[in-house]
Amino acid sequence: MPKTQQGNWEPLISTVDFERGLEILAKRNEKRAVRRNHDYLLAGLIYYQHPSGKQTRLSGSTSNSGRSGGGTPYYRIDAAGGASFLCSAIDECVAEELCKIQVDPELIPMIRTGYTKELIEKMGVSRPDERTRLRSVLKQIDEEESRMARLLATGKISEYVWDGLWKEWQDRRQHVRRTLDALEYEQDYHVSNLETALAIIAIVGTPYNGLERKDKKDLLLQMIDRVIVDYDGNVKLSLRTPFAYLRELSNEIRSINLNQTGKWETKKRQTFV
Numbered sequence: 001m002p003k004t005q006q007g008n009w010e011p012l013i014s015t016v017d018f019e020r021g022l023e024i025l026a027k028r029n030e031k032r033a034v035r036r037n038h039d040y041l042l043a044g045l046i047y048y049q050h051p052s053g054k055q056t057r058l059s060g061s062t063s064n065s066g067r068s069g070g071g072t073p074y075y076r077i078d079a080a081g082g083a084s085f086l087c088s089a090i091d092e093c094v095a096e097e098l099c100k101i102q103v104d105p106e107l108i109p110m111i112r113t114g115y116t117k118e119l120i121e122k123m124g125v126s127r128p129d130e131r132t133r134l135r136s137v138l139k140q141i142d143e144e145e146s147r148m149a150r151l152l153a154t155g156k157i158s159e160y161v162w163d164g165l166w167k168e169w170q171d172r173r174q175h176v177r178r179t180l181d182a183l184e185y186e187q188d189y190h191v192s193n194l195e196t197a198l199a200i201i202a203i204v205g206t207p208y209n210g211l212e213r214k215d216k217k218d219l220l221l222q223m224i225d226r227v228i229v230d231y232d233g234n235v236k237l238s239l240r241t242p243f244a245y246l247r248e249l250s251n252e253i254r255s256i257n258l259n260q261t262g263k264w265e266t267k268k269r270q271t272f273v
Contacts, residue, residue: 040060041091041220042227044057045226046075046226047229048230056077058075059075059078060073060075061076073088074086074087075087083231090227093235094237099205099206099208100205101237101243102201102204102205103201104254107253107254112198114252115246119194134179135180137176145165145169148162193242197246200243201243201247223243224240225244226238
């Protein structure tokens with residue numbers, strides 16, 4: 001353990017020398033250039049796509065950061081001579097791309113109908129084999145319990161045997177009912193998530209530029225998986241689930257064609273689940 005020993009010790013330097021040293025350090029700090037930390041909007045999200053198709057994450061870098069204006073921020077590859085893009089130009093392109101993915105208000109009812117129909121099919125509501133099977137299992141348990149109750153009434157089985165069977169029936173019923181509830185909950189959960197995402201994507205392009213910088217970053221992190229920039233500085237957004245699904249569904253609805261039989265034709269899409 002450290003100890004404190006009291007005594008009359010001779011100081012290493014005088015008080016005058018100590019104060020003089022503080023003055024020298026203060027003057028040096030006055031001449032030192034202040035290095036500003038720039039806040040990069042797309043930090044961790046932006047990638048450069050090489051002509052070969054390979055993608056490399058870009059980092060933020062600010063040249064001449066010691067100048068009064070704070071310097072010029074870039075998104076660039078760390079290696080010397082790598083791709084480099086003005087942050088201001090790329091950030092502006094991202095705002096434009098968000099406006100492009102905003103859903104037309106007149107398409108919202110059709111989008112909602114489309115994903116609800118697909119969700120119902122995927123969750124098995126339109127093919128109710130699983131629900132029918134589970135309800136059949138509940139019915140079989142009830143019938144088995146009724147048969148054994150008649151045997152108990154006639155004295156063909158003991159109350160001890162009945163108690164054991166009754167506990168088993170209750171356990172089986174609870175398991176089946178939990179499974180049925182889970183099927184209903186899973187459908188409601190996905191609908192809720194899609195409704196929330198649809199509400200965001202329906203207006204995202206309008207308020208984005210009016211958001212505070214922190215709120216912009218939070219929104220981008222929720223919606224975007226990657227911002228991809230090619231050699232010419234063209235920007236493409238890779239959206240997260242379920243925003244990617246809703247954009248695809250929206251684009252699909254825009255390009256729907258009425259076939260000869262009078263039914264709507266759509267292309268197959270990747271699942272959103």
